[in-house]
Amino acid sequence: MAPGPRQATATHGHVVRALSGLLLAVFVVSLSGTVVATALPRIIAELGGSQRQYAWVVTATLLTITASGPIWGKLADRASRRTLVQLAFSIFALGSVLAGFSPNTEMLILFRAFEGAGMGGLGALAPTVIASLVGPRERSRYVGYFVAVGAIATLGGPLIGGLIVDVPLLGWRWCFWIVAPIAVAAVLLLRRMPELPVVRPGCRFDWLGAFLVPIAICILMIWVTSAGADFGWRSRISLGLLVVSATLIVCSVFVEHRAADPLLPLWLLRNRTMPIALFAITVAGASLVVSSVFLAQYFQIARRYSPTESGLLLLPLLAAVVGATLVCGRITSRTGRVKAPLVVGGALSVMGFALLGGVDDSTSLGSLCLSMMILGLGIGSCAPNLVVVAQNLLDYPDLGAGTSLLTFFQSFGGAAGISVLGAVFASQVSDRASDHTGIEYAYGAASGRVFLICAALAGAAFIAVLFVRESHVAAEQSGGDGAAHDLGAQRPV
Template sequence: MTVVDDAKSRSGTAPMSHRQILQALSGLYMGMFVAILSSTIVTNALPTIVADLHAGQSVYTWVIIATLLTTTVSSPIWGKLADLVSKKLLIQLGLIIFTAGSVLSGLAAGSALLIAARALQGVGAGGLLALTQVIMATMITPRQRGRYSGYLGAVLAVATSAGPLIGGVIVDTSWLGWRWCFFVGVPFAIIAMLLLQKTLHLPVLKRNVRVDWAGAALITAAASLLLVWVTFAGDKYAWVSAASAAMVGGALLLAVVFVLVERRAAEPILPLWLFRNRTVVLAIVGGLVIGVGLYSGTTFLSQYFQLSKDKSPTVAGLLALPMILGLALASGLSGRVITATGRWKPFLVSGAVLVAAGLALLGFTRDDTPYWWLAAGMTLLGVGLGTTLQNLVLAVQNQVRLQELGAASTSVSFFRSLGGTIGVSALGAVLASQVVQYTRDGLAQLGVHTAGGSSVPRLADLPAPIRAVVEDAYGHATGNLFLYTVPFALLALLCILFIKEVPLRTSHQLDEAK
């Protein structure tokens, strides 16, 4: 079957103007906004949610991981479908699934139901995140894409900053309650669907759909088993134990079977030929480890401000603004400069350096760390992330053919989300064990001997001496987490240094000579 890509279908027509492109992207931007909002709006609310559900640190982590995991494993499926059927239909379907997950999350009566609903929410979010990149790449040439990727980065930054603030206000408003953290995104999703229906017009690619369901099931099982291991290791069982060996061995076995299945699949969910391209491989590895820094910053800073600094959810959202504003400004400005010059590698290199520097500064975090020090670290981290996240995808899109954009773009996003998901899970497990240890040691100095527990406390319910011990434990453990992520940022920098800079194309056609 002969495949005619979207770019060729426009032959003989005038290029889209800046205004036409923005109109077409308005629904995409709104969809991305609501997807990120749903993830960040619970950040400041989670301590309250987990305390109300009488759950522990593992539930705190899994409410986040459930969404990240399903977003991660569903992205390649959405990306493959984008190469086969209507992209507009797919992204509308993603919004419908996301909305259903949001409503069910708000109605959840227990932690298990909440985690399941968040997993459904992640399936829809995976479609929104993957398909937005693919549709933008279909409509806009690589040289011009930097500008609109910058706009997208700004939208993501606004959603990331607005989420914790909105979530904090909702939790602090007694007549609303934390369930409205999930309901509030529904109107935005409906608006996004209406905008997409009216403004997004893409040629429909006609092909027989052959989705690699076996590959999708295997990669989901492998990632899930790995996440279960890192979540409970050090708590339910030792890091070096028979249970750990069984889980790690099982995950590796599933990964090997996955590779064998992909080699024979007619339409592989993760095409192995991508790994013959050096830029793709380096961008994937760099994105994977950058994801650890991205999600660890947004996940654990809010908990630190509430449980170590004793701030309200609303104030915790305000205190995290330096990272978000840095990300927004850097994403927008770098996108415009890249479009004007065609040069993207200097931004990737400098961004990775700043990420490592920001994480290193945050590694000195304790309960009495002055805010100006924290703000400096968050700003460096935000600026670094703003100049690396979108541009790693852009570097890959610049070196693949138009009909391969779906698989290539979502592969980078998949491994970035996978790195972030595993990172949050592992760091959450480390945080839980260290908080228990530091709390036990602190209480022993007060003459109080206890076996310790992993439940997330309400500081207001604790006597002053014990509250001081808990605040110190969370502050010390949080600083340790950021120090642990610095080597990952340095590994990302090393990968980026070896990426060959190829000037951004001014058309959709790949120059095979490059």
Template structure:
């Protein structure tokens, strides 16, 4: 795989620059990308079961959503930037840079001595993870044509499923192990990231393309600023300040101004981060909207389901991690099998239709869980959610890439990833605001109904261990409050998923570019692909 140095003069020239890869070489590159994706996804899922213990140790149950959403915020805001930077400096260099940032931030998170330091380190993790999640898909798009991409994209989706289940399991084991402790939830990602760096260094060889481009500084500032302000509003509203307050109105105005300025910036930029022409592509608009809906339901469930399992059901972190096994099994089976079917048939729209229907159904079923719900019922509910995620996640990326010109591949991929992460950050923040508000009112109502005076000295909320040690009447009130509040949280996810389902129906299914058959060791063709 010799490197080439060519000038880029449009989609055809970029497509001609694609080197020839055999199936074996693609699998080698895929292995490095999968390790990096595993690292990025694991950083969020590994702390899910450990969060109650972490905030109990460092203090700040009210800041739990910040520990989770800080990384999602920076991941969301930085995703479009990574795509543009990879166009300028090269995919491989920026991918390895993202890995380096992630490793440094992970070490910082493990060494944190306070909740503020941990939140800052988590923001650094999100910055690196944003590059990994976006550029992995871009690189896959560089080396594999759309028709064949489904068979490999399914494996990428499976990695997400593995991280989803491995994270809570690993996190629960680490927290329960006396010799480790929660800090190892962050250290455990480091060796995987280093291995991914070395694998990519050895197997990935992409042509050096001279691009006449520049960084859209104004667009970068307004896009990332608008996303950051919106996340601050959702994360802090109703907690650090009242919804009906000067802070709320100020942040709303700031978000609107930055979003308007980002539109102006992108329309006037020579090389915009999110080119306005992308939004004239109905497939990009719809896949981005679907990704927002899916991200809200997905990340919201991942972060707050352990709250139900540990606080309401009294499970240990390890046991709550095991309860996610049905989710990952459903996701593994559907993501890999759907990718193979898409490659053979060239049809893909049916899968996200079924997927979003499953997500909506799962969110409704999760909202019906109570303090006495059986483990079998919980397992069935999360399995349906996993099936829905597996049928939808990678297909959205594939559909968007297939509808884009080769010149817009990086912008399209990072754009869809941006909106999915934005939905996730919005979901975590909004669901957290709902949970915090509802828990406080439900606990107060519970004490009044029981005729019990609320204990002085602060909130009864804390880590699962602290809640388990409360006197029986108070413990029951707290658990009932969490149950009722989480019912509301999951119920809010139902209309969100249904909106995503309607958007899938509105999406036009375009023929997948590329051949439907190829020998095991046949290289990827380098003939130009037509621009839709």
């Protein structure tokens, strides 16, 4: 890797101005994903959409989020990060407002895809900006704020969506329009974000990589999100998509290996810790999304709670994620040690999923709350430190591209988790329903099976983080280890 510039830590005022706008932007972006989920059945019914279109409202957003991330990340290493953040958020806000005016399902899918392009930008740019402003030791604390805010929005979304749908004066369109007033405040705050020097001005852009990589990602995501629902895993369509995706990935690797300034620098994978961190981040991304989606479904169908009540029942998970994230972030900032929270969090995640693996339609709420809190403590302890571990391996000029790689695997983990485990869940429900059992029992038992699979995945991630090398991160670093940016001057790369 090329050595990074020698840079000094940004002032507290710079960090606060950047953090306030970014946190609000991340909150509303994370909220938009889950607040719509509760209202989606009613949206599709009122717009006269089909079950296939129901799935594509979600899939279209996932596609553009995941595929656009690497492009935004590379642009972050070549252009004004403040301008890019404002552009990404504007795209998201405009797409969300337009989605609220959708006259039919086809337009809703189109606007959600447009919205996802902005969401992918913020997902890649927000942690890049923070890593540009603060030193390695402080990153855990600040990344923790973002993880906490994202968790609050992700897990609180179903509750807010349920309230919006249940209030006659609002209706489902306000699930999209609710973004507008928050977006205005966020844009005003983002205008105060400090400008960061461009680290690679004038470099030739990797246009071929920017074409191949997103297409490869899109086809892979279509296979992951549609197999088992729109077509069988072993069908010709599934095989064809897999072959095309694999071919494009191989071509992308060849192109990126030869590019002078690649969209996805392959040398990032040479450090042993990076593949471990990427695998664990993939599992962590799947864990938060899968736990919120399947628990909400469990409460509504297996336990017959309303959407609003199911959102309230997720509060123990939410509180544990937020609490663990904030506490572990501060501990890491003070001690400079990152491995202990990873190991403890990994163990708690395995335990939490294993306990949830025993749920059925009659499990006591007290037992469920305890299991969710243990799982939340595990996810909250791991998530911010996984990002920090990976970012501390990056030189400053590669922060954008490297961070977009992290967000890609996190998004892919969530999408793959929902798709694969959704297929397992549907199969389990079908098998149990055919035994003439009640629908509540079928959904309860199927939920338990899904969580047991999650426990196995979390166990694999736990074993992986055991091999992360412990390193003491100094309070401030000079050189190219991703130290914070000197906002007063730009030095040559």
